[in-house]
Amino acid sequence: MDAPGGFRPALSRCIALDADKFAAAHWGKAPLLSRAGELGRPFTDLLSPAAVDELLSRRGLRTPFLRVAKQGKVLAPNRFTGSGGAGAEIGDQVIDDDVMRLYAEGATLVLQGLHRIWPPLIDFARELGAELRRPLQVNAYLTPPGSQGFSTHYDTHDVFVLQIDGVKRWRIHEPVLADPLEKQAWGGHADEVAATAQGEPALDVVLRPGDALYLPRGWLHSAESQEARSLHVTIGIRALTRYALVEELLTLAAGDARLRATLPFGLDVSDPGAIEPELTETVEALRDWLTRTGPAEVADRLAARDWPAARPAPIAPLAQLDFAAALGTGDSIAVRPGLRWQLAGDGPGHVTLRLTGRTLRFPAYCEAAVRTALAGDGPVRVADLPLDSPEDQLVLARRLLREALVVPA
Template sequence: MAEEHGIRDSLSWLIGSTSKTEFFESYHEQRALHCGHGDAARFAELLGIGRIDEIISSTDLKPASLSMARSQPPIKRSNYTFSNGNIDRGAVIRHFQCGATIILNQLHLADARLARFCRSLEDLLSCRVQSNVYLTPPGSQGFGTHYDDHDVFIVQVSGAKKWRLYERPVDNPYSGEGFKAGVHDPGKLEQEFLLQAGDCLYIPRGLMHDASSHGDEPSLHITTGLIVRKWADLMLEAVSEVALRNPKFRRSLPAGFARPDFDEESLEEQFRELAKEFAEQADFSEVLSFFRASFVRERRPELQGALVDASLPVSNADLYERRPSLQVLLRHDDSEVVIVCPGGNIHFEKEALPGLQAFLAGEPFSKADFSDLEEEKRTETIRRLSAFGLVRRVSQ
């Protein structure tokens, strides 16, 4: 099938005067970038302490949605949970008063603004983006020196934190190759600075760091994590794809290969031969297409307003537009058109292709763009696009 796709840009809000080209060439997966924007309210629209208060006091707090941390003295989960594992909200507030950091895990799954923020970054970076929120009381430190196994953007919403950056004991650690106290030495202190409200800090995975709140007010920041697919993931998928077509890769290792008297030289010869065949037979385009489609399908759809729109008629004058930060792929052949979108695939008749291309282009469109379809099918096509969160009605 022929394939078309489109993405939107959203990175500049975080990195400001640093160009995207400079970021990817000089910082991404290499070194930290401190972006001092000089605008305390820059990220205030994303979140505030009032919203944190509302979540803790009034929402259904799942046990995994909240945790607490304090460098010294450490805090145990049992200190702020009941015996059944549920969150003790009063204990959370009390331990915050005593210097513990409140952590709201994966808040983008429950907060619409953070969800849109993460979705906009996913659109540009082609990786899963998550957000954990940290509220640290004045003069406190949540964690000791450590590194993360994924890249992060620290978005300072309010208050301030003093950050200390050290060396990288592991260069781009693999997922799950986490920090181990006593094993990974932070090395020498490389940078120390104050992250003020409205500033942003990029930290590549593997870089040792720690931070403590500064000043008389609590520090509120969002750790935006980039969960990426790596070259190793792509290569493993490519090997699997070759193995489906080449039975040599599905044969067992020779009997007795683990014995000390086994002929290792002959085993290596077979290995080198298979590696050569893999290089000749690996289909990069097929594997990349699979990765693209998998990434898009795994995204969460944006459905806000879809239920309201479902109760309204679709007239010839109504205009619709592609939702912002929507990641989709459009594939088509002589028999049908398929839109790969968050949640799965949607199939359409081949006559819908011109209208779907107009939708993909991002400009407002109407039933008239589906002129190759019968009237009833034009309406049904737009309703399907709306129901699955791909389009929204344009206000007139």
């Protein structure tokens, strides 16, 4: 969980503990309640009731960026979507008056994917994700007075709950399935969840504006607004588990000929005695193969599945191109925040820059300059790039700008 320099300003808005203490006592283990007085700053800069009004009425919001739930059931999108009118006839756009009517009748509104559509949360999610080194998703829940949008359930990802407006009571119970994977959703344990929810909660708390709550995946929870409406943001943290390592190891195991071998002709798969020798040999082959597999191979596999889940910071395309066209050696550039990259040799004459979904090749003499530009240590003057001439410096800097790897500083 180490962040560059150890400073985690985004995380400090979500927890009232030192990050190391949080990691040791709570991360993936136990809930943590942090009160507004301990955190010292409200969350209305991230989202507010006025922002919700704007999203619902002026942003051309479409499904699936809005869900509507009533009495624990998600309503069909055609209850609150339709055409946007002339020039915007796409039929799944949010109709604000329909949404208002449903909300007034007791429905909960769930604004989804706000880390992609609302600028303050785009920035905050990127900063928090960089500090945790995990992909994040951000939803907001607007619940009418005295209502509960969803019955007791658990999530398969950790969450931070940030109370924005109003008051909400949370009842939290210990897991019925510890550390559930994404494919182990609570619906598969619905009876156990319902029975556990009838017992005494491990935590029964009321969140007020500025309060925050951390819940590890698997912890049961339900939330009910009180005498007024409630608005909170939920930040979901995608888990990285040991099972993910197992999945990637098994994928890599396809490279072992013994593990690809065909089972005997006519094998009765229902007979444990017939299966036993094949299973024994397979386990031995797998054990032998695992001893030959190094962390570098697994790291490459994990990066391939992890990197696409988090986008780098937005760029301003026109301003970026204008800056590149007018670039001088006295100008400065900085790595695009949130960019994932790896640079490695590619034969005697080139280096390859690996990015999310693409690779770029550069002459080998550019390696030090590319590393300098992307290091993230702060703005870099074009004139300070370690290349032999101003012309080379400008050519490389313009390419980095046009490839959206760096931004004007």
